[in-house]
Amino acid sequence: MSASQPAEAPIAVALDSLILRLMLLILAGILTAAMVMQYAFGEIPCPLCLLQRFAMFGCCFGIALQLRSGTNERGTGISLIFTILLLVISVRQTLLDLFPRPGHEYVGSPIFGIHMPVWSVFIAVALLLGFAIRLALFGGPHSAPEAEGAPMHRLTQGLITYVVFICAINFLSVVLQCGIGECHTSGYLLLP
Amino acid sequence: MMASVYATLLIAFILDLSGLRRSAVTCLFLSLALCVWLFLWKIYSPDYGFRMPWLQAEVAPIFAPLWSS
Numbered sequence A: 001m002s003a004s005q006p007a008e009a010p011i012a013v014a015l016d017s018l019i020l021r022l023m024l025l026i027l028a029g030i031l032t033a034a035m036v037m038q039y040a041f042g043e044i045p046c047p048l049c050l051l052q053r054f055a056m057f058g059c060c061f062g063i064a065l066q067l068r069s070g071t072n073e074r075g076t077g078i079s080l081i082f083t084i085l086l087l088v089i090s091v092r093q094t095l096l097d098l099f100p101r102p103g104h105e106y107v108g109s110p111i112f113g114i115h116m117p118v119w120s121v122f123i124a125v126a127l128l129l130g131f132a133i134r135l136a137l138f139g140g141p142h143s144a145p146e147a148e149g150a151p152m153h154r155l156t157q158g159l160i161t162y163v164v165f166i167c168a169i170n171f172l173s174v175v176l177q178c179g180i181g182e183c184h185t186s187g188y189l190l191l192p
Numbered sequence B: 001m002m003a004s005v006y007a008t009l010l011i012a013f014i015l016d017l018s019g020l021r022r023s024a025v026t027c028l029f030l031s032l033a034l035c036v037w038l039f040l041w042k043i044y045s046p047d048y049g050f051r052m053p054w055l056q057a058e059v060a061p062i063f064a065p066l067w068s069s
Helices: A010-040 A047-068 A074-096 A116-138 A151-178 B002-017 B021-043 B064-068
Strands: none
Touching: A010 A047, A010 A116, A010 A151, A047 A074, A047 A116, A047 A151, A047 B002, A047 B021, A074 A116, A074 B021, A151 B002, B002 B021
16 A cells, blocks of 8 residues: 555455455355256246346456455456446346237246346346445555455355356356257257 | 357356466456347347337327427
């Protein structure tokens, strides 16, 4: 940290990383729930749903990057790019599914009365709000990453490894559903 | 196509875990470009282009006089 820049209070640094960890945890939970919906309840994801999952993974990547390098806001920037991508895809899908018509009858089952693309809009707006609040409260770069071996560092590493694990599961699932071609919601291409 | 989007994303995550941060970010942006291309290809219709003609908007009666003047 430069001499001209005042040192940030430890509580502010801790709160900042806590917010990031919480965002990563919530995103990991949402992505896990999506996998559970897919395999336990037979909700085969549409191509735009898969792209929305991709955007959430990209957001996780940015948060993970930010958690490991607290000296700049590059990770937050990457997360914001993917959050905007999530918002654009989910809004377009919501507008596509507004009126079921031939070729666009499938919109999946609602959760608490709200369909998945609309939930994605809420998630994207919540992420944007989360990043905005975080930047408004804690500002720019201020902290060095935690020391290796610290409990919070191990927790973060565990969470990031879990996100990579569900990303690998999603990749296998996409190959199973779509092969290397176009995706369809009619079934799994590689399953009999 | 979707498989390549997820494959590049997974490679980006693995490179990041391996400490190759610059390569990881490059791979992530490659996957982003593939995703944007796939998204645009998916929503493009030969009949409508990128438009959504099933969404019809009308000027509300209260504003109609203002609109015509």
